[in-house]
Amino acid sequence: MADFNKVLTPGDYENGELNVVIEIPTGSNHKIEWDREHACFMLDRVEPIAFAKPCNYGFIPQTIDEDGDELDVLVITDQPLTTGIWLKTRILGVMKFVDGGEVDDKIIAVPEDDRNNGDKYQTFEDLPKQLIEQIRFHFNHYKDLKKPGSTEVKEFADVKTAKKVIADSIERYKEAHPELKAKEDLKDIAEDAKSALKNAAKEAKKAWKNVTK
Numbered sequence: 449m450a451d452f453n454k455v456l457t458p459g460d461y462e463n464g465e466l467n468v469v470i471e472i473p474t475g476s477n478h479k480i481e482w483d484r485e486h487a488c489f490m491l492d493r494v495e496p497i498a499f500a501k502p503c504n505y506g507f508i509p510q511t512i513d514e515d516g517d518e519l520d521v522l523v524i525t526d527q528p529l530t531t532g533i534w535l536k537t538r539i540l541g542v543m544k545f546v547d548g549g550e551v552d553d554k555i556i557a558v559p560e561d562d563r564n565n566g567d568k569y570q571t572f573e574d575l576p577k578q579l580i581e582q583i584r585f586h587f588n589h590y591k592d593l594k595k596p597g598s599t600e601v602k603e604f605a606d607v608k609t610a611k612k613v614i615a616d617s618i619e620r621y622k623e624a625h626p627e628l629k630a631k632e633d634l635k636d637i638a639e640d641a642k643s644a645l646k647n648a649a650k651e652a653k654k655a656w657k658n659v660t661k
Contacts, residue, residue: 449532451487453518456509456534461614464607466537466557468521472505473528480531482507482518489531499590502582504529511617512624514551519617521555522583524575526564536560541572542610544602545587548595553613554587556604572604580604 507518
């Protein structure tokens with residue numbers, strides 16, 4: 449299996465696009481998690497069936513949230529998505545969430561290209577209110593049988609807030625992986641050099657035309 453944190457980037461989040469890897473399909477009570485150390489999926493636990501996930505659950509590659517794990521994403525689709533696939537999504541907002549006293553925010557997104565519903569979910573306000581309440585209820589209570597009151601949905605926030613959460617999570621990943629930062633710096637240097645050579649070639653061509661007039 450590919451190591452998603454090596455083969456995928458977070459995506460063009462500044463323009464509203466995210467790469468997301470699916471861990472748990474809609475309707476599953478299996479708490480499947482990406483095992484970063486072994487680069488594979490593992491079944492962490494089996495939840496009570498009453499607390500099956502109300503939507504697909506996944507993560508953004510090359511991110512670290514405040515709880516130390518990859519930043520989570522709730523992906524809204526009409527049918528469940530399969531564990532282990534990745535897709536491009538459009539950001540709609542973020543669910544500000546606390547789990548056991550730790551910040552554990554969840555980005556809310558939809559597939560970038562959903563021809564089944566004509567891409568009707570363009571903003572958070574387009575989502576059915578009943579679905580939002582189901583998501584709120586699920587995350588407020590899904591640990592109640594073992595750890596009552598340990599989770600709390602603080603609020604649902606807009607795309608701007610979501611992008612800030614994503615940006616902070618990307619920075620944490622880069623801080624933990626200095627080799628990635630060095631690679632990006634080299635890429636920037638190469639791009640600058642390429643641009644400089646291109647401009648120099650244009651100037652040389654212009655000068656040659658003036659000489660040969």
